[in-house]
Amino acid sequence: MLSSTLNPVLRALIARFDVDCGLDGSLLLNSLKDFLGGNVDLCENCSRLSRNIAKPFYNLGMRAFRIKKDFLQRQFLSAEYSEAWLKGFGLMMKGIRKYGVRVPFTPAGPFEIVWNFTYTCNLRCKHCYEDAGKKRPELSTEQALEVIDVLSRTAGVGLPALSFSGGEPLMRKDFFEVAAYAKKKIPYISIATNGTLLSKDNVERLKDVGVDYVEVSLDGATAKVHEEFRQVLGCFEKTMQGIRNSLDAGLDTCIATTVQRLNLDEVEKVVSIAEELGVRFMHFNYIPTGRAKSFVELDLTPDERLRVLELLGRKIFDLYLRAKEEEQRFGKSSVVVDRFFSTCPQYASVVKRIVKEHGERFAVSAHYATKRGVENVANFLGGCGGGRLYMCLEPNGDMKPCVFFATGKHTVLGNILKDNFERVWDTHPFLWKMRSRENLETYNVGGRIVGCGNCKDKYICGGCRARAFSYFNGDVDAPDVGCIDNEALWEKIVKSVT
Numbered sequence: 137m138l139s140s141t142l143n144p145v146l147r148a149l150i151a152r153f154d155v156d157c158g159l160d161g162s163l164l165l166n167s168l169k170d171f172l173g174g175n176v177d178l179c180e181n182c183s184r185l186s187r188n189i190a191k192p193f194y195n196l197g198m199r200a201f202r203i204k205k206d207f208l209q210r211q212f213l214s215a216e217y218s219e220a221w222l223k224g225f226g227l228m229m230k231g232i233r234k235y236g237v238r239v240p241f242t243p244a245g246p247f248e249i250v251w252n253f254t255y256t257c258n259l260r261c262k263h264c265y266e267d268a269g270k271k272r273p274e275l276s277t278e279q280a281l282e283v284i285d286v287l288s289r290t291a292g293v294g295l296p297a298l299s300f301s302g303g304e305p306l307m308r309k310d311f312f313e314v315a316a317y318a319k320k321k322i323p324y325i326s327i328a329t330n331g332t333l334l335s336k337d338n339v340e341r342l343k344d345v346g347v348d349y350v351e352v353s354l355d356g357a358t359a360k361v362h363e364e365f366r367q368v369l370g371c372f373e374k375t376m377q378g379i380r381n382s383l384d385a386g387l388d389t390c391i392a393t394t395v396q397r398l399n400l401d402e403v404e405k406v407v408s409i410a411e412e413l414g415v416r417f418m419h420f421n422y423i424p425t426g427r428a429k430s431f432v433e434l435d436l437t438p439d440e441r442l443r444v445l446e447l448l449g450r451k452i453f454d455l456y457l458r459a460k461e462e463e464q465r466f467g468k469s470s471v472v473v474d475r476f477f478s479t480c481p482q483y484a485s486v487v488k489r490i491v492k493e494h495g496e497r498f499a500v501s502a503h504y505a506t507k508r509g510v511e512n513v514a515n516f517l518g519g520c521g522g523g524r525l526y527m528c529l530e531p532n533g534d535m536k537p538c539v540f541f542a543t544g545k546h547t548v549l550g551n552i553l554k555d556n557f558e559r560v561w562d563t564h565p566f567l568w569k570m571r572s573r574e575n576l577e578t579y580n581v582g583g584r585i586v587g588c589g590n591c592k593d594k595y596i597c598g599g600c601r602a603r604a605f606s607y608f609n610g611d612v613d614a615p616d617v618g619c620i621d622n623e624a625l626w627e628k629i630v631k632s633v634t
C-alpha cells in the first residue's frame with residue numbers, strides 16, 4: 137500500500153498538468169502522446185509542463201509498474217482502440233488526482249458502462265438479471281441520446297466503452313439510431329444479445345453504425361439444453377444462425393455462456409464450438425438475482441465452478457505458452473491469447489495457481505483482461521470492478537454498480553438524467569463500500585476462518601460482490617460463497633436455503 141505521504145505528492149504533481157488549455161485541449165492526454173512520441177503540437181506553456189513535469193512522472197510510473205514504452209506506444213498511439221485506451225488513461229490519472237493511488241484502483245469514472253437498454257425481450261431465460269419481459273417505463277429516444285451526451289463528458293474525459301445489453305437491445309426500434317450516435321461520442325461500442333435477431337440485415341446495420349464487438353449468449357451445445365434454459369422453442373437455431381451471420385459480416389464476435397447446473401455437462405462442447413468458429417468464449421457467472429432468484433438451485437457448487445474456471449484457465453494459459461514459445465523462436469507470434477474469459481472474479485485466483493505450478497508470469501486481471509508478466513497491474517485493477525472500473529445503467533436511466541445487483545433502494549445510486557453523474561461517482565457511500573477490500577468479512581465455520589476478508593487473493597479477486605449481496609440479503613461485504621475457499625460456508629448457508 138502506498139504511504140499516505142506519497143499520495144499527496146502524486147496528486148499535487150498530476151494537478152500541475154491536468155489542465156485544459158484553451159489552445160491545445162487536455163494536457164493530461166496530450167502530454168502522454170508527447171511522451172510517447174505522438175504527433176502533438178503544443179503551445180509553449182503546455183510544452184514546458186509536458187517536458188518538465190509529465191515526462192519524468194510517466195518515466196517513474198513505467199518503472200514502478202514494469203511496463204515497457206513500446207507497449208504503451210502501441211496501445212495509446214497505434215492500436216485499433218487507442219482512443220478508448222487514451223480515455224481510460226485520462227480517467228486513471230484523474231482518479232489518482234482525486235482519490236490518490238488505491239489498491240485496488242478507482243478511476244475518476246468507469247472505463248465501461250453496461251446499459252440495459254430495454255426491459256423487453258423475446259426470450260424468457262431463467263438467469264435473466266433484469267427479469268425482462270415485464271413492461272416498465274424506459275427512456276425515450278431523445279432521453280437516450282441525452283444519456284450518451286452525459287457519458288461522453290464523464291469526468292471531463294469521456295467514457296471509453298459502452299455496451300448495450302437488456303433485455304434484448306435489438307427489440308428497441310431506435311437501437312441503431314442510439315448506437316450510431318453513441319459511436320460518434322464513445323470510442324468502443326458493443327452489444328450483448330441473445331442472437332435471435334442477428335439477421336443478415338441487422339448484422340450489416342451493426343457494422344454500418346460501427347459496433348465494435350458482438351457478444352452472443354449461447355447456453356448449450358444442443359437445442360434441448362439451450363432452450364430449456366431460455367424457455368422458448370426454436371431459439372437455438374436462430375442464435376446459431378445469428379452467430380454465423382455476425383461472423384460472416386466480419387464483426388468481432390464472442391460466445392457467452394451462463395454456466396449453471398442445466399448446462400454444466402455441455403460447457404466443454406460450447407467451448408469447442410467457440411474454438412471451431414475462432415471466437416472468444418466468455419463464461420458468465422450464474423448469480424441468483426432478478427429471475428434467477430427463483431432458480432437459485434441452478435447455481436453451481438464452488439467445486440463445479442472451480443472445474444469450469446480451471447478448464448478455461450488451462451486453455452488461456454496454453455495459449456500464453458504457445459505465444460511465448462513462438463516469440464522466443466521467431467521474435468513474434470500470431471497466437472491470440474485473449475480468448476477465454478469469465479465474469480467470475482475467482483478466475484484471477486485460479487489462473488494464478490495454474491501459472492504458479494509452471495513458474496511463469498501471467499495474470500488474468502479484472503476478470504476480463506489478460507496480462508503478460510504484469511501481476512502488479514492485476515492487483516491494481518483488482519478483480520471485481522463493479523462500481524469502480526465499470527457500472528450499469530437501467531433502461532429508465534437508473535445507475536447501479538453492476539447489472540447483477542437486484543434493483544432496490546440500496547443499489548440504485550441515482551438517475552443519470554436527474555442526478556449529477558460525477559457527484560454520484562465521487563461520493564456515493566455504497567460505491568465506496570464496494571471499492572474497499574479492507575472491510576470484507578470473515579466467518580468462523582467449525583473453527584475455520586473463511587471469507588474474502590481472510591483471503592490472500594482479495595486484491596486480484598475480491599469475490600463477486602453481487603453474489604455476496606444476493607446470498608447475504610444485502611450485505612455487500614459478505615463472502616462470495618461461490619468460491620472454493622469459502623466452500624465450508626457454502627455448505628452451511630446455501631444448502632439451508634435451497
Ligand code: SF4
Binds near residue numbers: 589592594595598616
Ligand atoms: S475467498 Fe473471496 S477474494 Fe479469495 S479467491 Fe475466494 S472469492 Fe476471491
Ligand code: SF4
Binds near residue numbers: 479519538540602603
Ligand atoms: S459484482 Fe463484481 S464480480 Fe460480480 S458480476 Fe459485478 S463486477 Fe463482476
